[in-house]
Amino acid sequence: MFADRVLSGMRPTGALHLGHYHGVLKNWAKLQSEYDCYFMVADWHALTTNYDNVQIIENSVWEMVIDWLAAGVDPNQATLFIQSRVPEHAELHLLLSMVTPNGWLERMPTYKDQQQQLSQKDLNTYGFLGYPLLQAADILIYRGNMVPVGEDQVPHVEFTREIARRFNHLFGKEPDYQQKAEAAIKKLGGKKGKLYDELRTRYQQEGDGEALEAGRALLEDAQNLSLGDRERLYGYLEGGGKMILPESQPLLTAASKMPGLDGRKMSKSYQNTVTLRDTPETVAKKVKQMPTDPSRVRRTDPGNPEKCPVWQLHQVYSDDQVKNWVQQGCTSAGIGCIECKQPVIDSMVAEQKPMQERAQMYQDDPTLVRNIIADGCERARKVAQETMRDVREAMGLLYS
Template sequence: MRPTGRLHLGHYHGVLKNWLTLQHEYECFFFVADWHALTTHYEDPASIEENVWEMVIDWLAAGVNPGSATLFIQSKVPEHAELNLLLSMITPLSWLERVPSYKDQQEKLRERDLSTHGFLGYPLLQSADILLYRAGLVPVGADQEAHIEITREIARRFNHLYGREPGFEDNAEAAIRKMGKKTGTLYRNLRRAYLEKGDDEALETARALLKEQSNITLGDQERLFGYLEGTGKVILPEPQALLAPQARMPGLDGQKMSKSYGNTITLREEPDDITSKIRKMPTDPARQRRNDPGEPEKCPVWQLHKVYSDEERQNWVQEGCRNAGIGCLDCKKPVIDACQAELEPIRMEAMELERNQDVVKNIIAEGCEQARDEAQDTLRDVRDAIGIDYR
């Protein structure tokens, strides 16, 4: 997540709640993407450091657990930059120029000069972020799938160029024999079905078969994944997109909640400010007076009820609004109460963390160390494959 300002309810419902689930289901790496912030905010870097620590506090206060996930800062793991550089040597320029968000962001951020090498290359830096940890799954929204696809293409190209070790076929055949006669024969038949007939089901079955093998090394397993597809050793596995549940958090004006629209409620918003902001929200223009009937679908407050209210409460709003049985302030009160209840524990935890900044910095220091251990293992294999791991 890029440190470009205080987190708000859009971040909480759109990303953080998903992270809270994933941290208990997978080995997760969550990092502050400060280099990515520089791709668009390079002229105004002064706020980045403060935003870094404020964002980490928001994560922790929301329930991200450093005991269940690795939390770190991108620039504290310089291997990100090295892998980005090495991958830039093999990535065609046209691949970066065709990423949909490249021109889209240039259009949206016209006030910024984004004709820089760093901005053009930010999809490649994202790919390095993913491949450095040999991630199997990357939680993204549907609009980010293109970034995962270019990462897969870059990994595939890297493996094709550098995955051929001396005696690869002989080593692969030796690995097959280690699996035992019956399993080895099944692997060969599945491989033949895929390479000769393009049988995708055979490919998936063979991949699943390899994952179950406990009597071969990880290196042999990666080697056989590559042999299966007619390539070499898989040094950088191709990640898959883990599509996050759609959770569009409406802003105070009915648009998507966003800092650029000025329609947010931050995770540490003061209670009085929450009340004031929601009470001032626009409603259906048809309701000029208390006894004028309205239409909930034309009212931004109704969008918040769809997030916070149960079916019974939503029916109360629908009926009360359409027959003028309730006023707009009556309608807003349950939303205010629900929002206050959701943010109160987050705000209290954040206040405690603000008083104990050393705890926050120690968590990040430990996370950076853990991330570097993983990153250095990958870089060692990458340098060795390219042939620049000099000894």
């Protein structure tokens, strides 16, 4: 089986904000200590909707990486790289496109949703139709079997799994596959080989899931198998061929609860954001200008926190004591709206302070960021090249 590896990415389309931090980057910082993580600047993906404004992509790439580093993503624990600097992504995308039915792409739920949301743009392009397949190639090129996504992105991971399954079915069986699998069983030794055969029979004839798990565990513990033989036997156990590309699983992440300055979801398109590197003065100004409960026309008017966007930010940043103070002070007109906003301002500024300190080092010396990305691209490309060797061999494209 393939080792647990996480692939995730972000499109460089502007300054990152606290919604990105709470929704993605905090999770990345956690995952990097648990898994082999690859975090990608998805610049080709940005072109699917911003092909008419490439300047924003170019200007955002390095600033976005600085934001990642500022938020606690560690290049010593994770691989950070730029998608377009690993051309194997494009090669795998091309090869997968040869076996991907058009209907699979047209049925993606985000295809029509995005067309409606971005109706002002001409998205009748192959790049936009095919971006889920490029996304699948991004995952599969690293044999990433774990993809951190929210509920709305689960269909993309399921699509990736279907693509891997179709590829393995079409190309996973070598001409002498069964003979090679039988030879690999002998390498397990008499006792383990016999047990493997028994477990394989129980799974394939009776659908015994426990037998499948036991067979996988047996192969995982086998010390004398080459990687090729191991993958061959995983496929043989399940009744298929050699597993060349893994079937990825979604690693569900909690939806970001970070509201914007107007109560809606924090988003650049709503112009309601606090960016990761806004100064304390800017944060204070933005929060102080937030709308509040419309019933509080005068300072002496009582209000209802449930009707105030600031209350949503208290849910993110304030402890129970502060929230009780807000509830009592607002409903009794004991505190004014500016007083209510101050704890939010203080908490936001405190959250951003370590991020801004980390970012300063990279802002002062941009070569540090370039070097991190250069190293990450080199590591990423080595893994991608190994995958492509196996893919080309399976498809008969080595011509050796």
